[in-house]
Amino acid sequence: MKIVSIVGKKNTGKTSLTVKIIEELTKRGHNVASVKHSHHSIEMDKENTDTWKHKQAGANLVVGVGSTTFFNARKEHDLNRILYLLKHFDEFDYVIIEGYKSYNYPKIITSPNVKDEYTIAEVDSFAIDEKGISELADLIEQKGHDIVDTLFANNCGYNDGEIIASQIRQGNLSSEDLDKTNSYLSIDGKVVGLNRFVSDYIKQNLIGIINTLNLKDFGVENIGKIEVVIPNQNTPQTPSNAKSTVYINDKILEINNFTNNIITNSVKAMIRSIKTEADVELIEIEITDIDENLENSQISLKTNSHNVEINKFTQGILKETIYALINSLKVDEKINEIKIEVEG
Numbered sequence: 001m002k003i004v005s006i007v008g009k010k011n012t013g014k015t016s017l018t019v020k021i022i023e024e025l026t027k028r029g030h031n032v033a034s035v036k037h038s039h040h041s042i043e044m045d046k047e048n049t050d051t052w053k054h055k056q057a058g059a060n061l062v063v064g065v066g067s068t069t070f071f072n073a074r075k076e077h078d079l080n081r082i083l084y085l086l087k088h089f090d091e092f093d094y095v096i097i098e099g100y101k102s103y104n105y106p107k108i109i110t111s112p113n114v115k116d117e118y119t120i121a122e123v124d125s126f127a128i129d130e131k132g133i134s135e136l137a138d139l140i141e142q143k144g145h146d147i148v149d150t151l152f153a154n155n156c157g158y159n160d161g162e163i164i165a166s167q168i169r170q171g172n173l174s175s176e177d178l179d180k181t182n183s184y185l186s187i188d189g190k191v192v193g194l195n196r197f198v199s200d201y202i203k204q205n206l207i208g209i210i211n212t213l214n215l216k217d218f219g220v221e222n223i224g225k226i227e228v229v230i231p232n233q234n235t236p237q238t239p240s241n242a243k244s245t246v247y248i249n250d251k252i253l254e255i256n257n258f259t260n261n262i263i264t265n266s267v268k269a270m271i272r273s274i275k276t277e278a279d280v281e282l283i284e285i286e287i288t289d290i291d292e293n294l295e296n297s298q299i300s301l302k303t304n305s306h307n308v309e310i311n312k313f314t315q316g317i318l319k320e321t322i323y324a325l326i327n328s329l330k331v332d333e334k335i336n337e338i339k340i341e342v343e344g
Helices: 014-027 050-056 079-089 130-143 161-169 196-210 257-274 312-327
Strands: 002-007 032-036 061-065 069-073 094-098 107-109 119-122 185-187 190-192 243-248 282-288 298-303 338-343
Touching: 002 014, 002 130, 014 032, 014 094, 014 130, 032 079, 050 061, 079 094, 079 190, 107 130, 119 130, 196 257, 196 312, 243 257, 257 282, 257 312, 257 338, 282 312, 298 312, 312 338
Parallel strands: 002 094, 002 107, 032 094, 107 119
Antiparallel strands: 061 069, 185 190, 243 338, 282 298, 282 338
């Protein structure tokens, strides 16, 4: 998803330019969304309609569904929150924003007094012709980018969204050069950036768990887009001194601190969900006889050196999740046996 904003002073043709750009990008076959910002109240409903009455009665969010669908929220939401929610609605190629001049997205400006470091073009929206609109669309294709905090390029190189966005605006990077992000995360309404390793890890683990479910009972034939919502709760923290030891085929796998934290937090979270003991200081999980069919492998679990009996369904979740976790580390050899010990 590539984002660009159209900004300028009042009566400088922002809306007419936005409309022309949307038309051009749509004509090129792109799936386009738009966001309009105003300093005045925007009402999506006429007085005395049914949905208007819902809002007057106190509803903080009203959804009207007919030949189209609209959302009317009482609260003004942060732009990045809106952009994140757009990812749930559809696979948008572009989001064209009208307004929001204080945000850090590539800007096409319609008046010189709003120019800043994020400006990629300045145009006279009243004089621009079809050729000029086509050139702007080319520029948007080149210099548009996703939500700033989700930008990662080469885990050993750039890993700061602001720097990456700047490099894209300057033409030194393109969105096609960035790491492919396989999952997105928002916590308490704030977008959290995930690099390639973490996004791939979350994807593989979720798919591993989901594969244990009887999806056809819910009308799911094939797994496509996955959306997960975890309601507000007090989430326990893993101790900072906790550590993991991973054995692959009875040999210790060297892992850095970053990977150690991923594995430690994941394993502890899984064991907490099983509710084995109140205070678990040592976890030992072993999966043996791994072949092409993971279902036939054997798994054993110990907490605080005590054997834990787990049913077949839980065994399936643990095996799928742990195998997906280890597989995301890109282990070179064929995996026949996995053993993980977590202390702390």
